[in-house]
Amino acid sequence: MSNDKLVIFDTTLRDGEQSPGASMTKDEKVRIAKALERMRVDVIEAGFPIASQGDFESVAAVAKTIKDSTVCGLARALDKDINRAGEALKHASSARIHTFIATSPIHMEKKLRMQPDQVVEQAVKSVKLARTFTDNVEFSPEDAGRSETDFLCRIVEAVIDAGASTINIPDTVGYNIPHQFGELIKTLIERIPNSDKAIFSVHCHDDLGLAVGNSLAAVLNGARQVECTINGLGERAGNASLEEVVMAVRTRRDIFSCDTTLDTTQIVPCSRLVSGVTGFPVQPNKAIVGANAFAHESGIHQDGVLKSRETYEIMRAQDVGWSANRIVLGKHSGRNAFKTRLHDLNIEFNSENELNAAFTRFKDLADKKHEVYDEDLQAIVADSNWTIENERFQLLSLHVCSETGETPNATLVLNIDGKEVKAAADGSGPVDAAFRAIESVVHSETSLQLYSVNNITSGTDAQGEVTVRLEKSGRIVNGQGADTDIVIASTNAYINALNKLMQSEAREHPQLGDV
Ligand code: KIV
Ligand code: ZN
Numbered sequence: 032m033s034n035d036k037l038v039i040f041d042t043t044l045r046d047g048e049q050s051p052g053a054s055m056t057k058d059e060k061v062r063i064a065k066a067l068e069r070m071r072v073d074v075i076e077a078g079f080p081i082a083s084q085g086d087f088e089s090v091a092a093v094a095k096t097i098k099d100s101t102v103c104g105l106a107r108a109l110d111k112d113i114n115r116a117g118e119a120l121k122h123a124s125s126a127r128i129h130t131f132i133a134t135s136p137i138h139m140e141k142k143l144r145m146q147p148d149q150v151v152e153q154a155v156k157s158v159k160l161a162r163t164f165t166d167n168v169e170f171s172p173e174d175a176g177r178s179e180t181d182f183l184c185r186i187v188e189a190v191i192d193a194g195a196s197t198i199n200i201p202d203t204v205g206y207n208i209p210h211q212f213g214e215l216i217k218t219l220i221e222r223i224p225n226s227d228k229a230i231f232s233v234h235c236h237d238d239l240g241l242a243v244g245n246s247l248a249a250v251l252n253g254a255r256q257v258e259c260t261i262n263g264l265g266e267r268a269g270n271a272s273l274e275e276v277v278m279a280v281r282t283r284r285d286i287f288s289c290d291t292t293l294d295t296t297q298i299v300p301c302s303r304l305v306s307g308v309t310g311f312p313v314q315p316n317k318a319i320v321g322a323n324a325f326a327h328e329s330g331i332h333q334d335g336v337l338k339s340r341e342t343y344e345i346m347r348a349q350d351v352g353w354s355a356n357r358i359v360l361g362k363h364s365g366r367n368a369f370k371t372r373l374h375d376l377n378i379e380f381n382s383e384n385e386l387n388a389a390f391t392r393f394k395d396l397a398d399k400k401h402e403v404y405d406e407d408l409q410a411i412v413a414d415s416n417w418t419i420e421n422e423r424f425q426l427l428s429l430h431v432c433s434e435t436g437e438t439p440n441a442t443l444v445l446n447i448d449g450k451e452v453k454a455a456a457d458g459s460g461p462v463d464a465a466f467r468a469i470e471s472v473v474h475s476e477t478s479l480q481l482y483s484v485n486n487i488t489s490g491t492d493a494q495g496e497v498t499v500r501l502e503k504s505g506r507i508v509n510g511q512g513a514d515t516d517i518v519i520a521s522t523n524a525y526i527n528a529l530n531k532l533m534q535s536e537a538r539e540h541p542q543l544g545d546v
Contacts, residue, residue: 035255035288035289036255036289036290036291036292037250037255037256037257037280037287037289037290037291038073038074038230038232038255038256038257038291039072039073039074039256039257039259039273039276039277039291039293040072040073040074040076040103040199040232040256040257040258040259041067041072041074041075041076041258041259041260041261041273042076042234042258042259042260042265042270043063043067043260043261043264043273043305044060044063044064044075044076044077044078044089044093045076045077045078045079045105046076046234046258046260046264046265046266046270047260047261047264047265047269047270047305047309048078049265049266049540049541050264050265050266050269050309050311051507052309052310052311052480052481052500052507052508052509053264053309053310053311053509054507054508054531054535055089055308055309056531056534057085057088057089057092058381059308060077060078060089060092060093061089061092061093061096061381062304062308062377062378062379063261063301063304063305063308064077064093064096064097064100064102065096065097065377065379066297066300066301066304066377067100067261067301068097068098068099068100069294069297069377070293070294070295070297070298070301071099071100071292071293071294071297072100072273072293073100073101073256073291073292074100074101074102074103074127074256075093075097075100075101075102075103076103076104076105076129076258077089077090077093077094077102077103077104078090078093078104078105078119079104079105079106079539079541080104080105080106080112080115080116080118080119080120081106081107081109081111081112081115081116081539082538082539082540082541083536083537083538083539084536085534085535085536085538086538087115087118087119090102090104090116090119090120091118091119091120091121091122094119094120094121094122094123094126095122095123097123097124098124099124100125101123101125101126101127101167102120102123102124102125102126102127103120103126103127103128103129103169104116104119104120104126104127104128104129105129105130105131105541106128106129106130106131106157106161107130107131107132107541108130108131108132108153108154108156108157109157110157110160112130113128113130113157113160113161113164114160116128116130116161116164117161117163117164117165120164120165121164125167126164126165126167127165127167127168127169127197128161128164128165128167128168128169129168129169129170129171129199130154130157130158130161130168130169130170130171131170131171131172131173131199131201131541132150132153132154132157132172132173133150133172133173133174134147134150134172134173134174134175134178134182134183134186135173135174135175135176135177135178136177136178136179137174137177138173138174147182150186151185151186151189154170154172154186154189154190154193155189155190155192155193157170158170158190158193158194158195159193159194161194162193162194166194166196167196167197168194168195168196168197169195169196169197169198169199169232170187170190170195170197170198170199171198171199171200171201171234172186172187172200172201173201173203173542174201174203174204175200175201175202175203175215176200176201176202176203176204176205176206176207176212176215177203177204177206180215180218180219180222183200183219184219184222184223187219187223187226187229188223188224188225191223191225191226191228191229192225195229196228196229196230197229197230197231197232197256198219198226198229198230198231198232199231199232199233199234199256199258200215200216200219200231200232200233200234200249200254201233201234201235201236201258202233202234202235202236202242202245203234203236203542204236204238205235205236205237205238205239205241205242205267205268206238206239207235207241207245208239208241208245209241209244209245209247209248210248212233212235212245212248212249213245213248213249213251213252214252216231216233216248216249216252216253216254217252217253219231220252220253230255230256231249231253231254231255231256232254232255232256232257232258233245233246233249233250233254233256233257233258234258234270234271235249235258235270235271236265236266236267236268236269236270237263237265237267237268237269237270237271238267238268240268242263242268242269242270242271242272243263243271243272243275243276243279245271246259246271246276247276247279247280247287250280250287250289251286251287255289257271257276258270258271259271259272259273259276260272260273261273261274261301261302261305262274262302262305262306262311262313262317262320263275264305264309264311266542272318272319273298274298274302274318274319274320274351275318275319277291277293277295277298278295278298278318278319278346278351281295282345282346295350295351295352296349296350296351296352297352297377298319298320298351298352299319299320299351299352299353300352300375300376300377300405300409301352301377302319302320303320303376303405303406303409304376304377304378304409307409307410307412307511309509310498310499310500310509310510310511311498311509312483312485312496312498319346319351320351324348325344325348325353354405360372360393360397360403360408361397361401361402361403362394362397362398362401364397364403366386366390369389369390369393369408370386370390372405372408373389373408373412376405376408376409378408378409378412389411389412392411393408393411396411396494396515399492399515400492400493400494400515401492404487404488406487406488407487407488407494407513410487410494410496410511410513411513422530423447423448423529423530423533424445424446424447424469424473424526424529424530425445425446425526426443426444426445426519426522426523426526427443427444427445427446427451428443428444429441429442429443429444429465429518429519429522430442430443431461431464431465431518432461433460433461438457438458439457439458439459439460439461439463439464440455440456440457440458440464441455441456441458441461441464441465441467441468441518442454442455442468443455443465443468443469443522445469445472445473445526447472447473452472454468454469454471454472455468455471456468456470456471461518462482462517462518462521462522465518465521465522465525466479466521466522466525469522469525469526469529473529475501475503475529475532476503477501477502477503477528477529477532478501478502478503479499479500479501480500480501480502480507481498481499481500481509482497482498482499482500482521483497483498484496484497484517484520484521485498487513492515493515494513494514494515494520495513495514495515495516495517495520496511496512496513496520497511497512497513497517497520497521497523497524498510498511498524499511499512499521499524499525499527499528500528501525501528501529501532503532506532506535506537508528508531508532508535509528509531510523510524510525510526510527510528510529510530510531511523511524511527512524512525512526512527
């Protein structure tokens, strides 16, 4: 059995960001990219540079920062996209351009309004243009999962001849079934005469819950790159989850004749970071990274695990980054211990000011809560009003009144563009009153799409982590707040969402474009 390398291509920052509400700022993207690099992800797809000035700058910032992973930019098969991607990636130590065009009958006819011959011609031209920027060019026939096999063979052969070294086969709409998708990969590799000149990759969406299954079937049939995202984030139902693909291949080495070079102990910290930044909580029963993934509730299971771990566990929790001793810091811990622990959790600061602000928040928390866990530290950082450049709104103080038989009321002071503004409102509860008070002075004209509270650790002194999703003119953002007082956490989450909304800009969607 040969032991080939399986290339891990992470697209959290690109396809993951296409999840409604998961948009990230440049600094957040750089922070996540550093965590991915530390996990030894091979390729980081940092964004879609033509989408907006912000996307361009984010890809350029990731390209400048990352040294040990290849940084990739997405481009439709259009000259303007490829030139923009080439420009954004010009400072990368190792750059890849990923260009794509749809190949399914429905996409070619209804979306592109192009004949198959024109699609092949455009694909070849684009790969050649991309090669003028880098030798590392990836081509994707979008909606390959619903494309005709003969046409796929024809276009893939042509783009390999034109210089593409990775051929990515996307199941764009999550329509495929594992045995069929595996067969498709095998057929392509066997039938395309120059297939040995490229690595075959897959990119599966999870509309039928089969993204990981389809990816693994493809690996069993010769694919040697998998495109995936942390926590399975991504367009609609998401993409194949990185942690599940990587751990399936690692755990079942008896079945897979390949492995990744990932440092799997970075998986849980990375998952928490992405969840904190995007405001997408991880469900407790999520494989590998869910809070219950290694918890044994039933007496029989607990007894078995105590006698021999392998009775009910197929992986070791510490191998994916769950720490055994979770109490990390307390009120006497100093700034250095704080900084070191955050470094271990992949959290880096862009400036001393950011570190100081986070340390002050940690001290406040340690005063209220004696044991501060890793999860608390991640929440402090994720509740990141302080990481947003030029934030417009800040909470200075909050007073709420909640009494049986009385209407709840909130009075707060905000800093808005440097000016102190006082506001008060009644509401159906203290959180509602606080949100109404903010709106009475901000007039954001947003609609609240989601409000959720999760306890970060157990106990009544646990921090509540609040996610607030706001929508305005089609733009959606998630704000996060964490505090032992959930009204304060909620108010901070609301303000965080407002700050993000002020920063977000109109962007093009890669798959609704004008190819
Ligand atoms: O799902 C998809 O087809 C994509 C392509 C751009 C690769 O995301
Ligand atoms: Zn996709």
